[in-house]
Amino acid sequence: xVGMKNTNDMDNxxxxxxxxxxxxxxxxxxxxxxxIQFPDKxxxxxxxxxxxxxxxxxxxxxxxxxxxxGCGKTTLLRTIADLQxxxxxxxxxxxxxxxxxxxxxxxxxVFQNPVLYDWxxxxxxxxxxxxxxxxxxxxxxxxxxxxxxxxxLYDFGTKYPHExxxxxxxxxxxxxxxxxxxxxxLMDEPFSALDEFTKEKLHxxxxxxxxxxxxxxxxxxxxxSEAVLLSDRVVVLSPHPGRVSAIVDIDLERPRGLEIKDTxxxxxxxxxxxxxxxxx
Amino acid sequence: MNQIxxxxxxxxxxxxxxxxxxxxxxxxxxxxxxxxxxxxDNVLPHLYQIVESVFSPDLVNGSQTAIxxxxxxxxITLFRAAIGFVIGTAIGFxxxxxxxxxxxxxxxxxxxxxxxxxIPILGMAPIVLAITKDIDTSRIVIAAILTxxxxxxxxxxxxxxxxxxxxxxxxxxxxxxxxxxxKLLIPSCMPYFFTGLxxxxxxAITASILVDTLQxxxxxxxxxxxxxxxxxxIYVFWQIVFVGAIIGILSYALMTLLxxxxxxxxxxxx
Ligand SMILES: Nc1ncnc2c1ncn2[C@@H]1O[C@H](COP(=O)(O)OP(=O)(O)OP(=O)(O)O)[C@@H](O)[C@H]1O
Ligand SMILES: [Mg+2]
Numbered sequence: 377x378v379g380m381k382n383t384n385d386m387d388n389x390x391x392x393x394x395x396x397x398x399x400x401x402x403x404x405x406x407x408x409x410x411x412i413q414f415p416d417k418x419x420x421x422x423x424x425x426x427x428x429x430x431x432x433x434x435x436x437x438x439x440x441x442x443x444x445x446g447c448g449k450t451t452l453l454r455t456i457a458d459l460q461x462x463x464x465x466x467x468x469x470x471x472x473x474x475x476x477x478x479x480x481x482x483x484x485x486v487f488q489n490p491v492l493y494d495w496x497x498x499x500x501x502x503x504x505x506x507x508x509x510x511x512x513x514x515x516x517x518x519x520x521x522x523x524x525x526x527x528x529l530y531d532f533g534t535k536y537p538h539e540x541x542x543x544x545x546x547x548x549x550x551x552x553x554x555x556x557x558x559x560x561x562l563m564d565e566p567f568s569a570l571d572e573f574t575k576e577k578l579h580x581x582x583x584x585x586x587x588x589x590x591x592x593x594x595x596x597x598x599x600x601s602e603a604v605l606l607s608d609r610v611v612v613l614s615p616h617p618g619r620v621s622a623i624v625d626i627d628l629e630r631p632r633g634l635e636i637k638d639t640x641x642x643x644x645x646x647x648x649x650x651x652x653x654x655x656x
Numbered sequence: 657m658n659q660i661x662x663x664x665x666x667x668x669x670x671x672x673x674x675x676x677x678x679x680x681x682x683x684x685x686x687x688x689x690x691x692x693x694x695x696x697d698n699v700l701p702h703l704y705q706i707v708e709s710v711f712s713p714d715l716v717n718g719s720q721t722a723i724x725x726x727x728x729x730x731x732i733t734l735f736r737a738a739i740g741f742v743i744g745t746a747i748g749f750x751x752x753x754x755x756x757x758x759x760x761x762x763x764x765x766x767x768x769x770x771x772x773x774x775i776p777i778l779g780m781a782p783i784v785l786a787i788t789k790d791i792d793t794s795r796i797v798i799a800a801i802l803t804x805x806x807x808x809x810x811x812x813x814x815x816x817x818x819x820x821x822x823x824x825x826x827x828x829x830x831x832x833x834x835x836x837x838x839k840l841l842i843p844s845c846m847p848y849f850f851t852g853l854x855x856x857x858x859x860a861i862t863a864s865i866l867v868d869t870l871q872x873x874x875x876x877x878x879x880x881x882x883x884x885x886x887x888x889x890i891y892v893f894w895q896i897v898f899v900g901a902i903i904g905i906l907s908y909a910l911m912t913l914l915x916x917x918x919x920x921x922x923x924x925x926x
Binding site for chain 2: 457458459478479480481483485487489491493495496504505507508509556
């Protein structure tokens, strides 16, 4: 459990803007002894998706969950988002339950599949969450334009989802999640359907957005290099049962650009993450 | 070679082959009936005779030609069917909403819906007439009863077909129930709702014609039975059959058109 209690290497400037409800500075999300089991339909032994997960996420932190398929990454993300209830243990966000945070509409979620509404154009898909939040029309339009420019889809605003490629649909999902300016951004393999070029562009964009807004981002990926490039810490999950097998601090300087991938330090960190997997 | 295959397999060709086949069978039987005729009119006339009768200026009931009778009565029938259809659609949609919102409503209502649907129209008509005590009202009521079932069941299926992930997106945004219906459920059930409409529109018309036959008061069905009883020329009967079929097809086409107007993104199927 390397670096789990590590708080002193972070830029402290953003810590000041979050005095959490409990007064407990330095923890945005606290996951304690979280276990999740899915009962077997045929009455067999339940699937242990997560076992005894402990994790503290700091405000404004960019944290990445990596691990092989089926190790419980999505399940962990869903639990934080109140889409999945813990079997035992708890998730605490700023002294509140995930449910309360969800009701305050503070989550932005990019799902593993794009989940677009096929009767709405790209623009109106990005707009939809803002409609629910009662954001005025003018503001909505402005934000949609900005977000579509950001993900490089401005020219496709009037198209319908079925007219887009898989990668483009995924980018619409990203634009939609960012448009509501969530305080906690949960991203489930948002870039895995994209080509290398688009992916790298979005890496740069995401790093820029994050450095500007200092949102807390929990990012799921299979891709170790992506995890190292983006995050403050990489949480390595191992399957059967899903558990945290290591947490690797990524102490690369910020702001980061793609050129950092060519440094020895970067490659050393990639190896370190790779060597932390257990039982794969 | 390939091109010939394509043409043969194309949709128009299939339709065309069907029409040719039907006409051939019709004409063979018509010729046979013609030879053995016992009634004043040939019960199964040749197709050309029916077409001729449409354009014939002869008055058949003292004041109107055959086609005038058919069209004016078609108007009456269509009007009743349309009112029943609109009422049935509204009830069917509301019922689907209720059944989707409250599982209890679904459990209670569904068996009754099935039973109502299983009663034949001609059995239902006297019951409805006994309740409403007015033949015109009961015609509308019966068209409505036939309409609401396909609309309700299809719309309900539409609500249930919405993927879990789409619900989860709404849930994660803490959407109110009203917004979930407005922005997710109702738009996604539209293709299903229109499937219901496409099934029930021709049914409402058929039902209307059938119920017409029970009593006087005008309508295609009335003329149909008069014509069959030789109170009127048999050509009126055949014209009604064809006009009825055309109206049925047109009602279906109208629903397709409406669907396109309501949901411009018609290509998306999900
Ligand atoms: N709703 C569910 N019902 C039953 N089992 C489930 C359910 N959701 C997940 N699981 C099980 O929990 C385990 C973890 O699944 P999860 O989707 O979290 O994995 P993942 O790490 O996101 O995998 P991937 O990288 O393939 O997306 C798997 O063994 C899966 O079969
Ligand atoms: Mg997953």
